[in-house]
Each structure stands twice: as structure tokens, then as C-alpha cells.
Amino acid sequence: MDEKLYGYMNWPRIEAIVYGEEASPRDVMGPRITQDGVLVQGFFPDAEEVSVISGKKTYVCEKEDEAGYFAALLPVRKVPEYKFCVKIGETVTESYDPYAFACQITEEEEKAFCAGVYYEAYKKLGAHLMEINGVKGTLFAVWAPNAISVNIAGDFNGWIGRATIMHRMPMSGIFELFVPGVEAGTHYKYEIKVKGGEVLLKADPYGNSAEHDSEGASVVADVSSFQWNDADWMKERSRFDDRKQPVSVYETSLEDWESAEELVEFLAEEDFTHVELHPVMEYLDDISGGYSTYAY
Secondary structure: OOHHHHHHOOHHHHHHHHOOOOOOHHHHHOOEEEOOEEEEEEEOOOOOEEEEEEOOEEEEOEEEEOOOEEEEEEOOOOOOOOEEEEEEOOEEEEEEOHHHOOOOOOHHHHHHHHOOOOOOHHHOOEEEEEEEOOEEEEEEEEEOOOOOEEEEEEHHHOOOHHHOEOEEOOOOOEEEEEEEOOOOOOEEEEEEEOOOOOEEEEOOOOOOOEOOOOOOOEEOOOOOOOOOOOHHHHHHHHHHOOOOOOOOEEEEOHHHOOOHHHHHHHHHHOOOOEEEEOOOOEEOOHHHOOOOEEEO
16 A cells, blocks of 8 residues: 555545545545645445546556545646546446535525525526536535435436535535536435434435436436526516405316316306416325325
8 A cells, every 4th residue: 555645545534435424525535735746536336446547647546445445646736637437347437526526506605595595596406417617417406404414326326325425515504516427317316314324315305307206216407498488477477466456266186177278268267366286296196186295
């Protein structure tokens, strides 16, 4: 084992990563400039070999922990662009280091969230496709203030949550991570470790899409081309703010109607001014009326 490399290892924090109790992995595994070069680290459970590719050069990583913790000292003075090359069995994959990317939620946004006035939280929480410094991937963020740690489990990592540890923001309890290479259509859930050691697998409360079965996994969705078509209603909405206007509310379920047009026609004929819908989320059976939901 390289003694210089060994000396730079933060062993208590590495042990926390291995045992699923690290809440700030970017502080540990993010690339770091040292007197002997740039320290690069990664946790790859089940990996047999790991190397770092930077430009035309390849640096073999040392296996610092048998659980799959690897590290290498790159003989350079500043952090270069690099990828990990990971060999598991006969499979070899290349990927950018998620901990080399800065947090995408600003301090101002976090303060607004803590104050309860971050009205555009949906733009950052959930799963959002984005490109950072020419690298495409997905930003994941979820609020879990009482969690010990939060991982992302999904198609992209073989549902091995501990391989993708989210980073806890200091004030709010929001966990976030930009994961390079994750594309639209990827299924995922949050793997949450709570006090007492229990691990829960949860769908994304801010997810834009969900799979249509009882597993209820969230799905990374591309919503960039979505267009609202309620401009006329929004323009006219102010005239309904008058409390002197009559109100007559009809409660119904969408499944009771052949189409939206049929429902609107009925409401107009019966002089209803508003409609209250039973829950429209995914649910298990018709008996529950939609109130026993399993996905968002």
C-alpha cells in the first residue's frame, strides 16, 4: 500500500461511507489537492478493479477497503477532468465522479426553503435533467431532515443504493447529488437510513413521473418541452375572486366519465361552478376510491 496515499485517507469517514452512515460524502470523496498530487477517491461495491482516466493517461487505483473503497494520487497540481473506469466481473464501465460537481442548490435557495418561502422548490427538488460543464446527467434532491444518510438506488447502479450516496446540505436537511450519465426514463427510489438503523426505500415526493405498477418507483422525466394550456383560464381567474359570486361544488371521480368533455358538459348543464376530484394519484384498487395511494 502506498504510504503517502494511506496518510491522506480519512479512515473514520471512510468507515462511515462503507457502513452507510455518511451524510456528507462530497467532503470526503471530492477530488482534493495535496502536496503529493490530486487525491481521487470512490466507493464501488463489488468492483474488482478501478482506475482513473484523465486525458490520455490512466492511473490504477488502490483498493483501500475490501468493501470497495478505491483511491489514487494523480501526479498533477490542479484537479483535471477525469472519469472512473470500473471493472465488475466481465463488465467494464466508465463514468464521471459525481462528487467532483458542486451543489446545484444555492445558499439563498436553501435559506428560503428553511424560512418556508422557497416557492419554486419544485425546480430543484426531485429529479431534474441538466448539463454541467458539458456533462449530462440528473440532479437528485430530497428533503429528509431526520435521516442518517440517503442513497439513490436505481436502474443506473443496479439498485445498489450505497454506491450513490447523497450529500446533506448544512442548514435544511436537503440531500442532493448530481449523477452524471443518468438519462430520462431511469427508474429510481431513495434509500433512507433512519435512526435505529432501519433502511427505507421511498418514491420521490417531487418526482415528475412514476412507473405504473405496485412497486411505484419514480422515473426521471424530461419536462423541458411541457407546455401549459391554461393561459385563458389564468387570465380570467381574477373575476372568480369575488366572494359575492355563487359557488356550487360537484364532487366526483375521473373514472366516472368517458372524457373531460362529458364532465364539463354535465357541470355546465347543472350550473355547477366548481368540481372537486377524488385523488388522481396511483392507487391500489377501486374500493379505496383513490385514497390509499402508493405513488405520487
